[in-house]
Amino acid sequence: MRCLRCGVCCTETEMLLSAKDIERLERKGYDRDFFMRFDSEGYATLRNYRGFCVFYNAEKRCCKVRAHRPLGCRIYPVIYDENKGIVVDTICPSRGSVTEKQKAKRGEKVLRLLETIDAEAKKRRLAETMRKRS
Ligand code: SF4
Incomplete structure (x- = not known):
C-alpha cells in the first residue's frame, strides 16, 4: 500500500500494544x-x-x-471491527491502495495479535485480582 504520511492513524491513537511491542520499545x-x-x-x-x-x-x-513501531501500526490500515470483522480502516486516505491479498494476509496477523493481547490482558487482570486478595 502507499502510505501518504498524513498522520491520521497516529492522531489520538488507541493502538493496543503487546508485551513484545513494549519490550522492543524499552530496549530502544x-x-x-x-x-x-x-x-x-x-x-x-x-x-x-x-x-x-x-x-x-x-x-x-x-x-x-x-x-x-508496534505490530498494530505495521499492520494498519487493516484492523478488526467488532461488528464487521477484518476491514480496512475508512479513515485512512490510502485505503484504496490495499489489495484484497494484503487485507487477507494482514487480517490474519491482526487476529493473531489480538489473541495475544487478549491473553496478556487476562493475565494482568488475574494477577491484579490475586494481588488484591493477598
Ligand atoms: S508508534 Fe504507531 S501510532 Fe505512534 S507514531 Fe509510530 S506509527 Fe504512529
Missing part, C-alpha cells in the same frame, strides 16, 4: 511510563501527547520509532 531506551498506559481491563495502549501518539513527529510527519 524508552521508559514505558512515557509511551504507554494500562487501561482498567489490563490492556496496554500507546499514550498521546498534544493530540498525537507520543512517537509521532508532527513537524516531519513521521513516526520516530518507525523501525521498532
Whole structure:
C-alpha cells in the first residue's frame, strides 16, 4: 500500500500494544511510563501527547520509532471491527491502495495479535485480582 504520511492513524491513537511491542520499545531506551498506559481491563495502549501518539513527529510527519513501531501500526490500515470483522480502516486516505491479498494476509496477523493481547490482558487482570486478595 502507499502510505501518504498524513498522520491520521497516529492522531489520538488507541493502538493496543503487546508485551513484545513494549519490550522492543524499552530496549530502544524508552521508559514505558512515557509511551504507554494500562487501561482498567489490563490492556496496554500507546499514550498521546498534544493530540498525537507520543512517537509521532508532527513537524516531519513521521513516526520516530518507525523501525521498532508496534505490530498494530505495521499492520494498519487493516484492523478488526467488532461488528464487521477484518476491514480496512475508512479513515485512512490510502485505503484504496490495499489489495484484497494484503487485507487477507494482514487480517490474519491482526487476529493473531489480538489473541495475544487478549491473553496478556487476562493475565494482568488475574494477577491484579490475586494481588488484591493477598
Ligand atoms: S508508534 Fe509510530 S506509527 Fe504507531 S501510532 Fe505512534 S507514531 Fe504512529
